Amino acid sequence: MKTITPFILLFFWFSPCEVWSQNIDYQILTEDIQYLSSDALEGRAALSEGNVKAGKFIADRFETLSLSSQFPGYMQKFSLEGAGSDKAQGSNIIAFIPGTSSSEILLIMAHYDHLGKKGDVIYNGADDNASGAAALLSIAAHFAENPPRHSVMFVATDAEEKGLLGAKALVRDFPFPLEQIRVVINMDMISRSDDNTLYAVGTRFYPQFRNFLLKAAGNSPIRLVMGNDGASGEKDWSRASDHGPFHERQVPFIYFGVDDHRDYHQPTDTFENIQPDFYRHASELILDTIIGIDQSIP
Numbered sequence: 617m618k619t620i621t622p623f624i625l626l627f628f629w630f631s632p633c634e635v636w637s638q639n640i641d642y643q644i645l646t647e648d649i650q651y652l653s654s655d656a657l658e659g660r661a662a663l664s665e666g667n668v669k670a671g672k673f674i675a676d677r678f679e680t681l682s683l684s685s686q687f688p689g690y691m692q693k694f695s696l697e698g699a700g701s702d703k704a705q706g707s708n709i710i711a712f713i714p715g716t717s718s719s720e721i722l723l724i725m726a727h728y729d730h731l732g733k734k735g736d737v738i739y740n741g742a743d744d745n746a747s748g749a750a751a752l753l754s755i756a757a758h759f760a761e762n763p764p765r766h767s768v769m770f771v772a773t774d775a776e777e778k779g780l781l782g783a784k785a786l787v788r789d790f791p792f793p794l795e796q797i798r799v800v801i802n803m804d805m806i807s808r809s810d811d812n813t814l815y816a817v818g819t820r821f822y823p824q825f826r827n828f829l830l831k832a833a834g835n836s837p838i839r840l841v842m843g844n845d846g847a848s849g850e851k852d853w854s855r856a857s858d859h860g861p862f863h864e865r866q867v868p869f870i871y872f873g874v875d876d877h878r879d880y881h882q883p884t885d886t887f888e889n890i891q892p893d894f895y896r897h898a899s900e901l902i903l904d905t906i907i908g909i910d911q912s913i914p
């Protein structure tokens with residue numbers, strides 16, 4: 617028996633469990649989306665108590681990961697015009713990792729707010745957009761461990777559901793010249809698809825990212841479709857979420873999201889209705905794209 621053991625060990629050592637890469641801790645990813653979409657946060661509507669709890673959870677994670685920020689307590693406050701009193705303020709939650717060889721910025725974004733409650737009914741917003749916010753935290757954890765060549769800024773935006781207000785405030789008060797942003801990666805609804813399809817929007821305007829997307833998709837079991845950016849007869853999502861205000865200023869972007877589904881903006885957009893396998897593969901695909909861009913562009 618002793619003579620066979622090394623061969624058995626070798627066999628297991630070389631047998632690949634899964635062909636796609638694994639840079640994301642799935643357990644943490646799943647726990648984070650579950651917490652962010654839980655009833656305890658009451659749908660995370662801007663200005664609500666649940667929204668403040670969600671923002672604090674994200675800021676605490678950035679602190680645990682020892683990330684820096686241009687903003688005290690990781691919070692960029694901005695006024696929510698027309699959403700209550702003049703003093704009503706939303707908070708983008710922002711962390712930063714300086715690049716090891718470039719000061720150009722990869723800006724990774726996902727909104728953490730959602731619709732809140734209507735009467736006693738909670739709109740949990742698991743896919744929209746606890747999914748993007750939890751992926752943002754997992755991607756931040758990866759780069760905290762593996763320092764990127766380019767600077768990376770992580771932004772959980774607030775008040776997207778009220779008209780992209782957090783993203784507009786970020787463009788207005790960006791702590792660096794906007795020209796320093798190499799790409800905006802926005803994630804909004806990435807955790808479920810009945811036809812196993814994730815869309816990457818923006819390559820019609822910014823074709824320089826096509827190869828990175830193709831390469832990441834080649835290692836993924838999910839189907840990546842580039843489009844929905846307004847070519848003739850197509851849907852146009854080029855201003856549909858927080859990347860919009862950046863696109864208007866000619867800042868390159870890639871927006872990742874799924875098609876609208878039966879639970880979109882319904883109280884049934886819950887953790888139980890996400891598709892965990894699709895979600896983790898989508899998160900990996902997005903991180904792979906970012907890693908490819910970081911390692912390959914000067």
Ligand SMILES: [Zn+2]
Pocket residue numbers: 727744745776804805857
């Ligand atoms: Zn959304």
